[in-house]
Amino acid sequence: MTDLTPLLAYRWSPRAFDPDAELTGDEAASLLEAARWAPSTGNAQPWRFALGHRDDETWKRILVSLPAGDQRWARHAAALVVGAHAGLDPERAAYDLGQAMAHLTVQATALGLHVHQLTGLDRATLAAELALPPGVRPLVVAAVGRLGDPFSLPEELRHREAALRRRRPVAALLLR
Secondary structure (H helix, E strand, C coil), rough: CCCCCCCHHHCCCCCCCCCCCCCHHHHHHHHHHHHCCCCCCCCCCCCCCEEEEECCCHHHHHCCCCCCHHHHCCCCCCCEEEECCCCCCCHHHHHHHHHHHHHHHHHHHHHHEEEECCCCCCCCCCHHHCCCCCCCEEEEEEEEEEEEEECCCCCCHHHHCEEEEECCHHHCCCCC
8 A cells, every 4th residue: 555644544434432531622622723724715614613512402402413323323422513514606615614524534533533424414403403594504413532342332333343444446436
């Protein structure tokens, strides 16, 4: 494999989060600062975030927007971060939000944290629960925390958690 920075090589999206670990204020600030410095088209910075720490009201409002299957494990994350975007060009704003979420994820890895991003959520419920302003569209929820015990997961998720990470070869990604 070509040399890859360890921050990218060791990043993965677990489902087993430590239900007792907390996200400190400094860690949360560091994640959001990393997202803030992501590139964006015309420096528009169309991303918006909502951060809920485990069991606070914001966290509860975010959690109910997730499918029941994801709630089973996401409820153990130390924090849930909503990534939303605003702007006149939703496609471009969504792309820019993706950059911000990637920066947040790499920063989390640098801090010894893990992130599992979810896009299968009820966006209308989430927007209503968080009373988002018109034009602010939630796109992703990131579960953030420290690695937990994979044996705490239901059996079908435990198998996925322990499976080898696989990526398509670069050649399969190139358009010809």
